[in-house]
Amino acid sequence: MEGVDHLAFERNKAQFDVDEMKIVWAGSREDFELSDRISRLVASDPVFRKDDRAALGRKELFKNTLRKAAHAWKRVIELRLSGEFSALEPEAYKLRAFVDQPAFTDLHWGMFVPAIQGQGTDEQQQKWLPLAYRMQIIGCYAQTELGHGSNVQGLETTATFDPKTDEFVIHSPTLTSSKWWPGGLGKVSTHAVVYARLIIDGQDYGVHGFIVQLRSLDDHLPLPGITIGDIGMKFGNAAYNTMDNGVLTFDHVRIPRNQMLMRVSQVTREGKYVHSNVPRQLVYGTMVYVRQKIVADASVALSRAVCIATRYSAVRRQFGSHNGGLETQVIDYKTQQSRLFPLLASAYAFRFVGEWLLWLYTDVTERLKAKDFSTLPEAHACTAGLKSLTTTATADGIEECRKLCGGHGYLCSSGLPELFAVYVPACTYEGDNIVLLLQVARHLVKTVSQLSTGNKPVGTTAYMARLEQLLQYHSDVKKAEDWLKPNVVLEAFEARAARMCVACAQNLSKFSNPEEGFQELAADLVEAAVAHCQLIVVSNVYALSLLHKHLGDFISTGCIDPKQGSLANEQLRNLYSQVRPNAVALVDAYNYTDHYLGSILGRYDGNVYPKLYEEAWKDPLNDSIVPDGFKEYIQPLLKQQLRNARL
Numbered sequence: 001m002e003g004v005d006h007l008a009f010e011r012n013k014a015q016f017d018v019d020e021m022k023i024v025w026a027g028s029r030e031d032f033e034l035s036d037r038i039s040r041l042v043a044s045d046p047v048f049r050k051d052d053r054a055a056l057g058r059k060e061l062f063k064n065t066l067r068k069a070a071h072a073w074k075r076v077i078e079l080r081l082s083g084e085f086s087a088l089e090p091e092a093y094k095l096r097a098f099v100d101q102p103a104f105t106d107l108h109w110g111m112f113v114p115a116i117q118g119q120g121t122d123e124q125q126q127k128w129l130p131l132a133y134r135m136q137i138i139g140c141y142a143q144t145e146l147g148h149g150s151n152v153q154g155l156e157t158t159a160t161f162d163p164k165t166d167e168f169v170i171h172s173p174t175l176t177s178s179k180w181w182p183g184g185l186g187k188v189s190t191h192a193v194v195y196a197r198l199i200i201d202g203q204d205y206g207v208h209g210f211i212v213q214l215r216s217l218d219d220h221l222p223l224p225g226i227t228i229g230d231i232g233m234k235f236g237n238a239a240y241n242t243m244d245n246g247v248l249t250f251d252h253v254r255i256p257r258n259q260m261l262m263r264v265s266q267v268t269r270e271g272k273y274v275h276s277n278v279p280r281q282l283v284y285g286t287m288v289y290v291r292q293k294i295v296a297d298a299s300v301a302l303s304r305a306v307c308i309a310t311r312y313s314a315v316r317r318q319f320g321s322h323n324g325g326l327e328t329q330v331i332d333y334k335t336q337q338s339r340l341f342p343l344l345a346s347a348y349a350f351r352f353v354g355e356w357l358l359w360l361y362t363d364v365t366e367r368l369k370a371k372d373f374s375t376l377p378e379a380h381a382c383t384a385g386l387k388s389l390t391t392t393a394t395a396d397g398i399e400e401c402r403k404l405c406g407g408h409g410y411l412c413s414s415g416l417p418e419l420f421a422v423y424v425p426a427c428t429y430e431g432d433n434i435v436l437l438l439q440v441a442r443h444l445v446k447t448v449s450q451l452s453t454g455n456k457p458v459g460t461t462a463y464m465a466r467l468e469q470l471l472q473y474h475s476d477v478k479k480a481e482d483w484l485k486p487n488v489v490l491e492a493f494e495a496r497a498a499r500m501c502v503a504c505a506q507n508l509s510k511f512s513n514p515e516e517g518f519q520e521l522a523a524d525l526v527e528a529a530v531a532h533c534q535l536i537v538v539s540n541v542y543a544l545s546l547l548h549k550h551l552g553d554f555i556s557t558g559c560i561d562p563k564q565g566s567l568a569n570e571q572l573r574n575l576y577s578q579v580r581p582n583a584v585a586l587v588d589a590y591n592y593t594d595h596y597l598g599s600i601l602g603r604y605d606g607n608v609y610p611k612l613y614e615e616a617w618k619d620p621l622n623d624s625i626v627p628d629g630f631k632e633y634i635q636p637l638l639k640q641q642l643r644n645a646r647l
């Protein structure tokens, strides 16, 4: 049977309304219609073609990215996709998503503009934002240096106030202070928000943001005192090499005083440092915003991989043929289901968690406007923790999907190698995932230690208020179906997280120096932070496979016993059987075009083999029957063998 028939058959098995599920996935009918329209628009535009990307050299690839970015911007304006001035509208975001090629525009719209919005005064916003919105200046976010990324307080670039000229002098005092990594910096950005140590009259006031012009708006040459370039090829072939991550050094570059972002703190004409009545952590606000975006994006990347692996698993057959009949679809193997279906569930779970985090972020932003900073620590912990949890699971999940597709998953035409290569730096950028989990752990330990002072835990740590009860808890699951009750799963996750946090807090208290204790127990603290973040996911959606995966934690903390663990596994197998007939329909509900998926294995029509065969012949190596280099390198070998044989 041809692949085409396999998928039609699979679609007929679905036990739910796929069109309704498309709307659930999109968020609303309106969102669905918008996504559907923009994805088709991109798919039908030859400039946005991407099947040739893997074969392009770096320079061609980069130029191709510039072309796409310019064309995308033209389309945004022509189609009036956004408001008059800004591309920070859902339509433009969707266009960017479906174009599916990282570019300098991500950092311009995703970090440069938000940094000015969040940290600039009203006056600064009025001056810079209209220029940035019209892309009359292009900006990037220059924080990380060669010597320091995670440790933001360790940055070395200096911004020294010169009261004589009312300017800051931006300088890179060491090699390690070179800005290193900022996307869009290498070849495109005309401006940057540069993070540097503020020095006034010899005193160091810590890291602050400054708007610095880097290149001439006429001929694009670096301004005097500025050395700038690309940091070189990165992991994967095309992947993130569409982006010009850059290196930048300053040799006493002068900028006007009013280019320090002054919403959080100000430097007066007289050189006086004034700190507003707001937490200094607001300087980190852009990172909180982007971490929330990265969580929202995780479900998109994971669902793409899952869509490819699910459709292909339904098309692919191996073993099990009797009397010349059909072989077994690999999706019917229980091992395939136990690896694939939890990822399918995770993609949906991350979709809903992303929505929840957007709600939380919006709520915090509203409170900040009203000068209520009380939920900032919770927002930081949730964005940091969920960024870490979802990107780790997504990067691992994409790689698992590649393995689920066997040998063909390793072909670029499967779409999976590039998806992995482009996605995996999300585990590092915007905060290394372990460093971020340690931030969550600090928040949790603080919460536990404050319980005795009567401080009521709020938000996602509210369950800690029931600590006594959670420490007594033992699951009362008696049969496999009991694990279907959301409350039963939730309680087990709460008790596990609470016990792991309390154990860490108790062990920490044995150290006379808390910081030393924190370093020593860091691995356990990270585990406790993961347990807490998984609880956040589970409290938004139901997730039994996580319990099975981390059974060791649940048994060792005494929340459940081994028998209950086996019942969870039994119930999981039942669930896999229920998902099986719906699997293809569940991934169809993502409504991805073949252009966006960029995968022969994941084609909507399932016509995998003829298209794989056709694609192979398009490889540049097949342009000639005898390869270049035959005469120089192969023929002499063959002749030598002949000579040896004659001898």
Ligand SMILES: CCCCCCCC/C=C\CCCCCCCCCCCCCC(=O)SCCNC(=O)CCNC(=O)[C@H](O)C(C)(C)COP(=O)(O)OP(=O)(O)OC[C@H]1O[C@@H](n2cnc3c(N)ncnc32)[C@H](O)[C@@H]1OP(=O)(O)O
Residues within 6 Å of the ligand: 065, 068, 069, 072, 073, 076, 087, 088, 092, 093, 095, 096, 099, 101, 102, 103, 105, 106, 107, 109, 110, 111, 141, 143, 144, 149, 150, 151, 152, 153, 183, 281, 282, 284, 285, 287, 288, 290, 293, 376, 377, 380, 428, 429, 430, 431, 432, 435, 439, 442
């Ligand atoms: C071709 C197509 C074109 C189409 C065009 C069409 C138009 C396009 C339209 C739209 C496109 C938009 C696309 C948008 C997508 C965006 C994608 C972006 C891609 C991302 C690229 C990556 C960028 C980067 O990586 S930037 C650099 C990031 N760096 C980091 O993350 C550094 C990590 N380190 C830290 O964050 C910190 O240093 C720390 C958290 C490790 C802090 O450590 P610390 O405790 O030692 O330090 P402090 O003393 O500073 O802090 C103590 C105190 O502060 C609290 N804290 C820390 N951080 C925060 C925070 N962020 N918020 C609030 N509070 C914070 C901490 O908890 C402590 O609190 P205490 O109460 O305990 O004191």
Ligand SMILES: Cc1cc2nc3c(=O)[nH]c(=O)nc-3n(C[C@H](O)[C@H](O)[C@H](O)COP(=O)(O)OP(=O)(O)OC[C@H]3O[C@@H](n4cnc5c(N)ncnc54)[C@H](O)[C@@H]3O)c2cc1C
Residues within 6 Å of the ligand: 107, 141, 142, 143, 144, 147, 148, 149, 150, 151, 180, 181, 182, 183, 240, 245, 425, 428, 429, 430, 431, 432, 433, 434, 435, 438, 522
């Ligand atoms: C593709 C890409 C794009 C980027 N874009 C930008 C950009 O636009 N702008 C920008 O400013 N930056 C950018 N970055 C930089 C990025 O934000 C940093 O690389 C990231 O924050 C990690 O910091 P690091 O490189 O210093 O890692 P390091 O901190 O050096 O990490 C190395 C190892 O040390 C461990 N480690 C570090 N500190 C601790 C600790 N306290 N406890 C335990 N373990 C620890 C980490 O877990 C990791 O295993 C980008 C990076 C990448 C890869």
